[in-house]
Amino acid sequence: MKTIEARGMHYRELNNLIRKYYQNGIKKFLLKGVNGQRYIGSGIKGSPHLTIEGTPGNDLAAFSSGISIAIKGNAQDAVGNTMNDGKIVIHGHAGDAVGHSMRGGRIYIKSYAGYRVGIHMKEYQDQIPVIIIGGKAGDFLGEYMAGGVIILLGLDVEKDEELLGSYCGTGMHGGVMYIRGNIPSCKLAKEVKTASTTEEDLDFLKDCLSDYCSIMNLDLNKVMAKPFTKLYPYNKRPYGKLYAY
Amino acid sequence: MNLNYTTPEFIILRDLQKCNNCGLCVKNCSFEAHYYSKHQRVESNSAKCVNCHYCVATCPKKALAIKKHPLEFRHNSYWTESAIKDIYKQASTGGILLTGMGTDREYPIYWDKILLNASQVTNPSIDPLREPMELRTFLGTKPGKLELDKTNNLSELMPPQLELQIPVVFAGMSFGSISYNAFKALAIAAHKAGIYFNTGEGGLHKDFYEFASHAIVQVASGRFGVNQEYLENSAAVEIKIGQGAKPGIGGHLPGKKVGEEVSKTRMIPLGSDAISPAPHHDIYSIEDLRQLIFAIKEATEYKKPVLVKIAAVHNVAAIASGIVRAGADIIVIDGFRAGTGAAPTRIRDNVGIPIELAIASVDERLKEEGIRKHVSIIASGGIRNSSDVVKAIALGADAVAIATAALIAMGCHMCQKCYTGKCNWGITTQDPELTKRLDPDKASQRLLNLLRAWSLEIKEMLGGMGINAIESLKGNRLMLRGVGLNETELKILGISHAGQ
Numbered sequence: 057m058k059t060i061e062a063r064g065m066h067y068r069e070l071n072n073l074i075r076k077y078y079q080n081g082i083k084k085f086l087l088k089g090v091n092g093q094r095y096i097g098s099g100i101k102g103s104p105h106l107t108i109e110g111t112p113g114n115d116l117a118a119f120s121s122g123i124s125i126a127i128k129g130n131a132q133d134a135v136g137n138t139m140n141d142g143k144i145v146i147h148g149h150a151g152d153a154v155g156h157s158m159r160g161g162r163i164y165i166k167s168y169a170g171y172r173v174g175i176h177m178k179e180y181q182d183q184i185p186v187i188i189i190g191g192k193a194g195d196f197l198g199e200y201m202a203g204g205v206i207i208l209l210g211l212d213v214e215k216d217e218e219l220l221g222s223y224c225g226t227g228m229h230g231g232v233m234y235i236r237g238n239i240p241s242c243k244l245a246k247e248v249k250t251a252s253t254t255e256e257d258l259d260f261l262k263d264c265l266s267d268y269c270s271i272m273n274l275d276l277n278k279v280m281a282k283p284f285t286k287l288y289p290y291n292k293r294p295y296g297k298l299y300a301y
Numbered sequence: 302m303n304l305n306y307t308t309p310e311f312i313i314l315r316d317l318q319k320c321n322n323c324g325l326c327v328k329n330c331s332f333e334a335h336y337y338s339k340h341q342r343v344e345s346n347s348a349k350c351v352n353c354h355y356c357v358a359t360c361p362k363k364a365l366a367i368k369k370h371p372l373e374f375r376h377n378s379y380w381t382e383s384a385i386k387d388i389y390k391q392a393s394t395g396g397i398l399l400t401g402m403g404t405d406r407e408y409p410i411y412w413d414k415i416l417l418n419a420s421q422v423t424n425p426s427i428d429p430l431r432e433p434m435e436l437r438t439f440l441g442t443k444p445g446k447l448e449l450d451k452t453n454n455l456s457e458l459m460p461p462q463l464e465l466q467i468p469v470v471f472a473g474m475s476f477g478s479i480s481y482n483a484f485k486a487l488a489i490a491a492h493k494a495g496i497y498f499n500t501g502e503g504g505l506h507k508d509f510y511e512f513a514s515h516a517i518v519q520v521a522s523g524r525f526g527v528n529q530e531y532l533e534n535s536a537a538v539e540i541k542i543g544q545g546a547k548p549g550i551g552g553h554l555p556g557k558k559v560g561e562e563v564s565k566t567r568m569i570p571l572g573s574d575a576i577s578p579a580p581h582h583d584i585y586s587i588e589d590l591r592q593l594i595f596a597i598k599e600a601t602e603y604k605k606p607v608l609v610k611i612a613a614v615h616n617v618a619a620i621a622s623g624i625v626r627a628g629a630d631i632i633v634i635d636g637f638r639a640g641t642g643a644a645p646t647r648i649r650d651n652v653g654i655p656i657e658l659a660i661a662s663v664d665e666r667l668k669e670e671g672i673r674k675h676v677s678i679i680a681s682g683g684i685r686n687s688s689d690v691v692k693a694i695a696l697g698a699d700a701v702a703i704a705t706a707a708l709i710a711m712g713c714h715m716c717q718k719c720y721t722g723k724c725n726w727g728i729t730t731q732d733p734e735l736t737k738r739l740d741p742d743k744a745s746q747r748l749l750n751l752l753r754a755w756s757l758e759i760k761e762m763l764g765g766m767g768i769n770a771i772e773s774l775k776g777n778r779l780m781l782r783g784v785g786l787n788e789t790e791l792k793i794l795g796i797s798h799a800g801q
Binding site: 114118180227292 | 391520528555569573574582595602
């Protein structure tokens with residue numbers, strides 16, 4: 057484990073240090089005093105493990121492919137932007153556009169997340185990205201979603217609070233979302249269908265959530281005790297009939 | 302009776318004395334304009350003809366010709382034939398009209414209203430056949446000044462540059478919109494000519510990694526095929542904000558074009574629609590653009606220039622200024638005549654501005670603000686020949702990008718039906734029967750021939766002006782004069798009228 061004191065350090069220098077040590081065989085890093093540096097973990101080939109103390113800036117692990125990051129704190133916008141593989145665990149809340157266009161890997165958020173989470177997520181062959189949000193989520197959850205899985209648990213949501221914002225699944229044409237609890241239909245975009253979960257869905261959820269729960273110190277059975285609503289797109293070609301041909 | 306309001310655009314003429322009924326045209330036409338009658342005679346259905354000339358070119362007896370259909374509507378200079386036919390089409394389908402290639406409308410062509418200078422008496426012209434003539438162009442941010450350290454080496458690292466042997470690159474065309482063989486031909490030609498091809502938003506097929514040193518890879522709103530490996534297998538990375546043929550809108554590659562190879566390259570499931578949203582979901586401002594530019598620079602360790610491509614629109618100069626300040630190394634400005642594999646007709650024909658005016662105003666604005674050196678400019682959107690290239694550079698571009706001209710070099714006949722995926726010339730199709738008609742080696746040779754011919758012509762024109770390096774032509778508007786342009790146009794172009 058290599059400890060790097062990151063306070064006041066430019067992101068370029070920080071990533072260069074990680075890259076240099078990783079090439080010298082160090083696999084685990086503790087970044088202390090992180091305060092808003094963007095792009096942490098971008099452009100680092102291989103699969104180092106970073107533990108971040110503080111708040112990393114926007115585009116954490118953007119374009120990454122196999123990095124593993126645990127954040128003891130909150131994250132800002134566009135975590136895992138266009139990420140291909142890897143795992144990001146946020147022991148706090150996250151900003152907007154988490155997992156934008158991600159094609160593989162996992163992002164776990166302990167608390168709430170901002171707007172447009174999972175926007176244009178994709179999947180390809182055995183690469184199926186998963187985002188799990190422990191708290192609530194903002195507007196446009198799963199917008200333009202083309203693949204992958206979003207699981208919203210709403211664990212700390214108070215009775216008078218909304219589990220998710222409006223326009224959930226706008227433009228969705230692939231993938232699936234599982235929301236723990238019921239969702240008023242006014243929250244959903246016209247492209248989205250609801251269903252109750254099947255045995256297969258529950259097995260899949262259990263599989264995903266057992267890892268999440270053990271990391272976040274949660275009781276899997278308690279989490280699974282409440283029924284989930286499944287959201288999926290009406291149509292895989294929402295724009296197929298737009299043209300005069 | 303179900304009356305069809307649509308009348309044929311073209312008429313197929315078959316010389317029955319020459320036609321030996323061999324049926325090659327029946328076999329070849331992907332639009333099924335030729336067929337066997339009940340009596341096994343080859344006949345034609347003009348209504349299906351798109352006038353791509355493939356049957357004409359391949360007919361062994363040269364028995365075929367195609368003409369504009371003589372049927373005319375009553376003359377009306379307002380309600381033209383296309384205006385009427387578009388309404389028929391929309392009234393029967395209820396859909397958005399689609400088209401391919403650049404706009405065919407009669408907007409002013411400023412290239413043709415600009416004339417070049419040549420030396421006479423007072424300064425000598427240069428003969429490029431005998432004297433060295435430099436067309437090499439470097440694209441990228443240039444340092445403000447050169448500082449040497451004590452050992453007389455540059456004390457600051459030169460920002461990454463793209464080296465072009467001739468100031469032309471191939472514009473973004475995705476594998477998906479064009480065929481595997483067409484894509485391969487562009488890659489081979491770029492590699493051999495010392496220029497660059499551009500992946501468009503279709504990813505880079507692993508077969509083409511060998512050409513990575515001449516690839517500009519695109520990161521567009523759909524992020525198709527974008528990962529670490531893709532960014533690494535490139536010479537430069539282009540953020541595509543917009544394209545000249547359809548500024549402000551996204552694109553949909555229909556699932557039927559997403560076959561096995563396209564699926565692998567875009568990294569999306571077989572047969573699924575590839576939807577490119579209109580905006581990037583992480584760019585809502587110049588600051589956000591800066592964030593993505595530096596995300597890419599960080600991901601590629603600052604070793605590659607980052608291009609930002611925009612469509613030429615109303616406030617293009619101010620937008621370009623913002624892009625420079627956002628940290629782009631190269632700006633690509635795509636004029637309203639730019640081609641496309643598919644665009645809504647109304648967008649293609651009505652949105653954007655001419656590239657000539659855009660280049661002049663961007664160059665002028667960046668010079669005024671003292672930031673022109675921070676960026677290189679690539680002009681694209683309807684560059685037809687070497688004199689268009691020379692005029693674009695004299696108006697302020699560093700280089701141009703060509704796509705339509707490159708496709709024509711490979712055999713495109715401009716029938717504008719790319720969006721159907723039935724291209725008989727094997728260029729804009731994924732049908733294996735059609736794609737094999739294009740031989741990538743022969744097509745790349747034709748591209749190389751075109752580039753060679755243009756570079757010879759550019760050298761002749763430069764020599765005539767008494768200039769021996771393309772660098773000295775850049776933004777050199779004294780070499781240009783306008784004909785038949787009004788004062789506003791001349792002012793925007795920054796040129797004098799012929800005779801002045």
